[in-house]
Amino acid sequence: MRRLLLAWLLVAAAQAGAAPLRVEQVAPGVYVHSGQHKDFEDGYDGDIANIGFVVGSEAVAVIDTGGSYAVGLALKQALRAITRLPIRYVINTHGHPDHVFGNAAFIEADATTPGAQPRFIGHAMLAQALAARGDAYLRNLKQQLGGAADRSTLIGPGETVRDRLVLDLGRRKLELTAWPSAHTNNDVSVFDAASGTLWTGDLLFIERTPAIDGDVAGWLAAMEALEKVPAIVTVPGHGPATRDKRAALDRQRRYLETLLRDVRTSIRHGTDMTDTMTEAAASERTRWQLFDVVNRRNVNLLYPALEWE
Numbered sequence: 001m002r003r004l005l006l007a008w009l010l011v012a013a014a015q016a017g018a019a020p021l022r023v024e025q026v027a028p029g030v031y032v033h034s035g036q037h038k039d040f041e042d043g044y045d046g047d048i049a050n051i052g053f054v055v056g057s058e059a060v061a062v063i064d065t066g067g068s069y070a071v072g073l074a075l076k077q078a079l080r081a082i083t084r085l086p087i088r089y090v091i092n093t094h095g096h097p098d099h100v101f102g103n104a105a106f107i108e109a110d111a112t113t114p115g116a117q118p119r120f121i122g123h124a125m126l127a128q129a130l131a132a133r134g135d136a137y138l139r140n141l142k143q144q145l146g147g148a149a150d151r152s153t154l155i156g157p158g159e160t161v162r163d164r165l166v167l168d169l170g171r172r173k174l175e176l177t178a179w180p181s182a183h184t185n186n187d188v189s190v191f192d193a194a195s196g197t198l199w200t201g202d203l204l205f206i207e208r209t210p211a212i213d214g215d216v217a218g219w220l221a222a223m224e225a226l227e228k229v230p231a232i233v234t235v236p237g238h239g240p241a242t243r244d245k246r247a248a249l250d251r252q253r254r255y256l257e258t259l260l261r262d263v264r265t266s267i268r269h270g271t272d273m274t275d276t277m278t279e280a281a282a283s284e285r286t287r288w289q290l291f292d293v294v295n296r297r298n299v300n301l302l303y304p305a306l307e308w309e
Contacts (some may be wrong), residue, residue, distance in 0.1 A: 056169025065102025072102020093201025196232030206239025
């Protein structure tokens, strides 16, 4: 009993000592922390993705948790500064490390509002993606963050979405949509009809160069469908929330289509992949942050795949 009490006190002390993340209310009951535009290999601190939460009348849903236990805990502290309602769901929009390592902060006992653990929810392919890459993700995180990676572990979904799933927060329902291979093979979007807020995860990048880890044709198709969602506010995976979803999707579509066209042209003309990394989508360079780093990675993925078309 004394050990249990001591463990509880240690958790409470750790939570009390975490500085809350700065969050912005982008719509009634919808709070977003905006990640920084940093690369994984240059100054990465686990805080580059947009993460946040939605508050209903009975419960809260967290949407993505950040790139480390420390970031997830700081998000939890920000949440607890706003509401004491139970955290019923933790939703991961996909399995990239900057969005999921903070999950570990939400499996602990909540000292301020005791109760059942939240239900972790993600795409039907998420567990498989985390199993395939989890060791590498954790190894990289320890190299990138050092001691700041402590207590960061991957927590997979307890429930999955194959098509659509509706979650009830009390007078507020979230509609989750699982997408075929697009940005990744495990993308989920979240639509809050009560406020008209659409969380796209990394199906939409604003300002930061879109990063490819799935199927570009599928991604473009998903974007067409997202354009039809009646959103008032759209929260991308990276970059500021927007009330002009159409313009943001158009900018991303232009980049992806330009990249595809230029890589195909390079292959057709016999240009090698190294030169293509410099030349492909060069017309887009001034429109995106981290372009030279991310675009090279995109070409590295696309070039060998498109050679076999």
